[in-house]
Amino acid sequence: MDNIRNFCIIAHIDHGKSTLADRLLEKTATITMRELQAQTLDDMDLERERGITIKSHAIQMKYMHEGIPHILNLIDTPGHVDFSYEVSRSIAACEGALLIVDAAQGIQAQTISNLYLALEHDLEIIPVLNKIDLPSAMPEEVKDQIVDLIGCNREDILSASGKTGEGIAEILEAIVQRIPAPVGDPSAPLQALVFDSVFDSYRGIFAYYKVINGEIKKGEKVKFVNTGKEYFADEVGVLKLKKEARDSVKTGDVGYIISGIKSAKEVKVGDTLTTVANPCKEAIQGFEVVKPMVFAGIYPVDTEEYEELREAMEKLQLNDASLTFEPESSAALGFGFRCGFLGMLHMEIIQERLEREFDMTVITTVPNVSYYAYLNKTPDVPILINNPSDLPEVTILNKVEEPYIKAQIITKSDYVGSIMNLCIEKRGELLNQIYLTTDRVELVFHMPLAEIVFDFYDKLKTISRGYASFDYHPIGYKESKLVKMDLLLNGDQVDALSALIHKDKAYDLGKRICLKLRELIPRQQFEIAIQAAIGAKIIARENVKALRKDVTAKCYGGDISRKRKLLEKQKKGKKRMRQIGNVEVPQNAFMAVLKLDD
């Protein structure tokens, strides 16, 4: 146990976490160059393309320090605000953390919030200045930021380049020397913290854990304390590049268990694993059931693909327990599912995985948050509303509450004014403004989560030219003046386009949504009226003029093939549209509200 080091890496997206991790693996000969090319810590294609780790993983390295073999467990953490609970559980499994900061970009909001999480868990922080090879690197200034932030000594900051490999040896030394070995009682009953799980279609769920006390043995009957479920430990082992089975995994070490668990739902991140024969007295602190924050309807474009969509969703849920879904039906879209996501990125990932991995063409409706509605006759009983269409009639409605968040934005001082305007426009309330350095400012707001779900990220990015980082945490519900805005196409209400919005912004938003839909709905054989309404009152209207020309005039020189191919393409495009009443609506129109400024 004295020779084990468990650590994670805290870094902002694109600050070079994956590359640096690859270098550590390479240096410790955990992975060869050839394997490195074929495999990185990010397994899914999508992760590699987006350059972020969606699901955390862990890997064990062997490192010789002064002639003594040490075990270094790197616990990889997801790098996006949507997955902050998972990050916190990964952090809880470590004794130390590498704080990686891009020498050109400096500290970002996400780095800070994850750093605070690490400090809360008393992790030893090893600050690493990465990408020092970049011409735009400002090592001295960024070092100042780091010293200010964590109060370390300037000389404690390591310099590295994941690209050139510089500084990797020093990082490995610092991990052994500075990070404390895990403490635990090898003779106590088993107590292991589950920090992740991965689905394998042949063997079911692999649960990843760190043994806090005792040891986990193959063949024992084990129990997850919070879910109360019991399983046989069919196989336990450690996480090398490939999983290596062992007879047992001992105190302080990180490992996996295979126990015939079929679905990710059965394993809750943060749960405690113990034995049935000799259970630990207490569960590990900090367990939460992760609740979805953002909801949207997902419908097949082709109504006949409903069952296929259900199967695809079920398969996705096997390895993504944070995805929730239940059947719903929409007058406009037919049968589909109301899905719950951790955040907007999570939603996009699910949509993309459905298209890529399952070849499903789906319509995702306008996302919304969970509201609480209270009725006049029962003003104390909250009714959970996950779909704007379910909001009770105004006449019987007492009040509505919506979720608020604490948002943390770090930016350059140049952009403070415009970011404040954006946040105020988004119903935010400024709580705090801290100058981290002379030109870096941290802004803290309270604002409704629903505003983040709309076009907040894109706007923040544009306003700050990319120099703003953002993080948030839910802080509870507050009463709000919300109204349900409906959209009508040729007089027919399209329930999938309804949204709950703040009363004061209804006219403006209604106008903009109608304009956006006019742009997205192609001209058809007849004129289409697009209207926004609150109750019976029409607040905005736009028209899509009737299609006049749907023909390729030129078809000469005998080139029929080209025309055929063109029509085939058009016909395919039509398949991605959904017929609502007599109007054909393209897939992307349902998300129109999110892209009002494009």
Place this chain on the structure above:
Amino acid sequence: MAGIYIHIPFCKQACSYCDFHFSTNLKNRSRIIESIIQEMIMRQNYLEEEPIETIYFGGGTPSLLTKKELDVVLNQVYKTFPIAKEVEVCLEANPDDLNKQKLIDLNDLEINRLSIGVQSFHNEDLIFMNRAHNSDEAKTCIKTAQDVGFKNISIDLIFGSQTTSNQMWEENLNVFFSLDIPHLSSYSLTLEEKTKLDYLIKTGKANKLDEDKNFQQYLILQDSIDNNGFEQYELSNYCKNQAISKHNTSYWSHVKYLGLGPSAHSFNLKERQWNVSNNSLYIKGIAENNLAFEKELLSERDRYHDYLITRLRTKWGILYKDLETLFSKQLIEHFKNKSNLINPELVKKESSGIKIPRQHLFQSDEVIRSLWLD
């Protein structure tokens, strides 16, 4: 019956809207003509001895060729293929090439139909389209052609251009009808990728095409042909006294055709093929006795789709007797089911078949797509 198309891939200058294959570099001219003659010999069996009813010089600008050059090509056609008695020999020409001597030469060559690329009688339009002629040249060359003895004359007129107001369009049509020629090809200006027009619009130097104006001008055209005794026999083609373009009509009539020259398309009822759209590669291929072309074998689905594409452009439409000879029972069943679902305004059903009434030809792609297989 069968047709021969000969592509002359040269132009003096590039029209802003045109995406047909051509080069403004004329140095390969004689080698192209030699190669076309060579290609004719290489492919003399393509049409399987069907008599040739139409010969069509397209481009590009065939009127750039000299009398001698045209003579050599035509002679080779006559030597190589069986020719029907009443053969239509048509040549596309630009007004700026058509002086009196040229017209006399063409007449001597027994070219019996001229298709003149007038496009507009307004200089404003012609400049915007980057045409090489002006309005007066256009009017003059038509009169001279008639004086020389050409009766079967067609002109092209484009509507819907950014520079063309509805009034200008009416004026164009009035000039046309005053010239007493029997055929008009009138195209709605279509934006093609990688043309100068596309560039101008993308860079904000020209307005986007106005679909509503385009349609208005189509309706103006419809009215004026009615008032002048013309009939529309295809989406973009109008004639009086049955002076249809036999060659173009063959494209819409399931007839074989052989296309010679770079980018030319051929069809033998089973396959479609097209030569490489590059003068040098074309010449090289011929020189190596290895024609550079692409080919597609038509499935029944393709043939069905092509039949709909071509026939629904015309006043003749889909004929049930054609369907029965060309396609399987299932496909005919599919056609019948789909045609029952179509908006009845858009199609006209008759006992012999269905067609698109001409006021809806501008929306014909919608009808075609919905009759297609899924």
